[in-house]
Amino acid sequence: MRIAKPDPLSKPAGAAPSKGATQLLGRRPGRNDTRETILNAAERTFSACGFTGTSHRQLAEEAAVNQSLIFHYFGSKEGLYRSVFLRRGQQLVHDRLALLTNLEKRDGEPPTVKDLVRAYLTPAFDLKRQGQGGIHFLNLQARLHTEPTELTEDLRAALYDEPMQRYVAALQHAMPEIDARTLYWRMVFSIGAYLYTIADLHRMRVLSGEARGGGHDLDETLAQLIVFITGGLTATPQDGR
Amino acid sequence: MRIAKPDPLSKPAGAAPSKGATQLLGRRPGRNDTRETILNAAERTFSACGFTGTSHRQLAEEAAVNQSLIFHYFGSKEGLYRSVFLRRGQQLVHDRLALLTNLEKRDGEPPTVKDLVRAYLTPAFDLKRQGQGGIHFLNLQARLHTEPTELTEDLRAALYDEPMQRYVAALQHAMPEIDARTLYWRMVFSIGAYLYTIADLHRMRVLSGEARGGGHDLDETLAQLIVFITGGLTATPQDGR
Numbered sequence: 001m002r003i004a005k006p007d008p009l010s011k012p013a014g015a016a017p018s019k020g021a022t023q024l025l026g027r028r029p030g031r032n033d034t035r036e037t038i039l040n041a042a043e044r045t046f047s048a049c050g051f052t053g054t055s056h057r058q059l060a061e062e063a064a065v066n067q068s069l070i071f072h073y074f075g076s077k078e079g080l081y082r083s084v085f086l087r088r089g090q091q092l093v094h095d096r097l098a099l100l101t102n103l104e105k106r107d108g109e110p111p112t113v114k115d116l117v118r119a120y121l122t123p124a125f126d127l128k129r130q131g132q133g134g135i136h137f138l139n140l141q142a143r144l145h146t147e148p149t150e151l152t153e154d155l156r157a158a159l160y161d162e163p164m165q166r167y168v169a170a171l172q173h174a175m176p177e178i179d180a181r182t183l184y185w186r187m188v189f190s191i192g193a194y195l196y197t198i199a200d201l202h203r204m205r206v207l208s209g210e211a212r213g214g215g216h217d218l219d220e221t222l223a224q225l226i227v228f229i230t231g232g233l234t235a236t237p238q239d240g241r
Numbered sequence: 242m243r244i245a246k247p248d249p250l251s252k253p254a255g256a257a258p259s260k261g262a263t264q265l266l267g268r269r270p271g272r273n274d275t276r277e278t279i280l281n282a283a284e285r286t287f288s289a290c291g292f293t294g295t296s297h298r299q300l301a302e303e304a305a306v307n308q309s310l311i312f313h314y315f316g317s318k319e320g321l322y323r324s325v326f327l328r329r330g331q332q333l334v335h336d337r338l339a340l341l342t343n344l345e346k347r348d349g350e351p352p353t354v355k356d357l358v359r360a361y362l363t364p365a366f367d368l369k370r371q372g373q374g375g376i377h378f379l380n381l382q383a384r385l386h387t388e389p390t391e392l393t394e395d396l397r398a399a400l401y402d403e404p405m406q407r408y409v410a411a412l413q414h415a416m417p418e419i420d421a422r423t424l425y426w427r428m429v430f431s432i433g434a435y436l437y438t439i440a441d442l443h444r445m446r447v448l449s450g451e452a453r454g455g456g457h458d459l460d461e462t463l464a465q466l467i468v469f470i471t472g473g474l475t476a477t478p479q480d481g482r
Contacts, residue, residue, distance in 0.1 A: 047387070048293070048387065049291065049293060049294045050290065050291060050294055050387070052289070052290060052294070053290045053291055053293070053294025053295075054294075114480075139386070139387065142386065142387075142437075143384055143387050145380070145383065145437070145440045146288070146289065146291070146380065146383075146384050146387075146440075182465065185462075185465040185469070186465070186469050188437070188438055189434040189435075189437075189438055189465075189466060189469045189470075190434070191437065192433045192434040192435070192436065192437025192438050193430040193431070193433040193434040193437075193473075194430075194433070195433065195437060196383075196386070196429070196430075196432065196433025196434075196436060196437055197429055197430055197433050199386045199387075221426075224423065224426040224427070224430075225430060227476050227477075227478050227480075228426070228427050228430045228473040228474075228476055229430075229473065230476060230480060231472040231473045231474070231475060231476025231477075231480055232434075232469040232470065232472045232473035232476075233469075233472070234472060234480060235468050235469055235471060235472025235473075236468075236472075237468050239355075239468075239471060239472055239475060
């Protein structure tokens with residue numbers, strides 16, 4: 001069994017995690033099975049019960065390990081939460097930024113608003129497709145506003161500020177007539193729309209699918225979201241039918 | 242001290258709560274102080290810790306009452322949760338439907354999409370303006386996807402299906418070219434956008450307000466949301482800049 005050391009953060013190929021993320025995690029995600037088992041169990045438990053609602057004992061029971069092992073690997077419940085947050089969060093952010101870079105390098109036209117929306121959303125839907133772990137992570141993101149601010153604020157800033165700024169800059173380029181503050185608002189609305197939807201597809205089935213004899217899948221959800229969010233981002237106050 | 246009886250639900254003036262809501266609540270919200278104290282404490286606790294993460298003991302401690310009083314008034318933790326959910330939820334739904342009825346009775350033009358969006362959102366912002374209680378209720382709504390489905394599904398259906406159907410019908414009238422299924426999707430996205438934003442205004446301040454020297458208030462949030470959601474609801478797949 002290889003024991004993870006508090007080394008600088010290992011990173012996905014091509015990723016350049018921000019310094020903030022590195023400082024916050026402080027341990028290397030490795031192929032260590034016990035460590036991964038604890039992370040998976042904690043991801044599931046934190047997403048269901050929240051940080052405050054999850055006890056050390058519960059974390060140990062869910063992972064079927066001794067509580068001391070959790071302290072050994074993660075130092076504290078906070079440390080474990082941070083590691084859970086950053087493990088998939090860094091992948092998400094890396095993919096978001098890589099897709100944006102590809103769009104910006106593309107010959108010819110600069111990215112349209114719809115291109116940018118698709119690039120922003122696709123990595124989150126890929127996480128959802130990864131199965132339960134990805135879904136638990138997305139649920140964790142969808143409930144961040146219920147977590148203690150002092151726990152999540154640095155994590156969110158370390159992970160999400162850079163992609164937010166780069167996407168807003170690209171949107172600004174595509175829509176120079178809309179001020180940056182409005183674009184920040186609209187990005188927040190967009191994130192709310194996608195996180196709520198992706199975390200709560202059951203409700204959509206209740207509302208529309210079953211009544212109309214149709215199921216729905218992630219591809220339809222993504223396609224519908226892209227149209228909706230693009231419409232919202234490009235809206236002018238005069239519109240309204 | 243007047244003890245609430247398991248009578249049919251009392252209702253706000255002019256409200257016509259669905260039969261489902263009546264059956265689910267089963268008790269009359271009264272002016273009973275102890276009962277209201279328990280409801281307020283439970284609203285705060287459930288919104289912070291979730292249904293599963295909240296114990297009977299915690300509920301009693303937060304309300305500073307004996308656990309047996311909670312059973313006396315609400316029968317069970319489930320019963321208490323339902324009462325918390327329906328207390329402000331019925332007001333919200335009542336106001337939403339009343340505003341829609343007013344729009345539909347208006348002489349002249351039928352309601353525009355923007356009219357409908359404003360009517361849908363305004364009662365939620367009014368709740369937010371009511372202070373901590375309203376905010377806790379909205380946070381509870383924003384975390385429904387983290388609660389046990391068997392607990393929330395009936396409640397959501399009893400409360401929210403009727404306004405959803407009536408708003409979708411009105412939107413359909415304003416936009417006959419968009420199919421009903423797409424309108425349901427877009428309403429779900431809209432609800433996600435507003436609940437996430439309203440529950441998490443702190444994040445918006447971090448992202449934009451402080452960096453740009455501006456605060457923000459609920460009026461600005463509502464105005465920005467109305468434009469965004471109207472743009473999203475009226476979007477056509479060909480748009481994309």
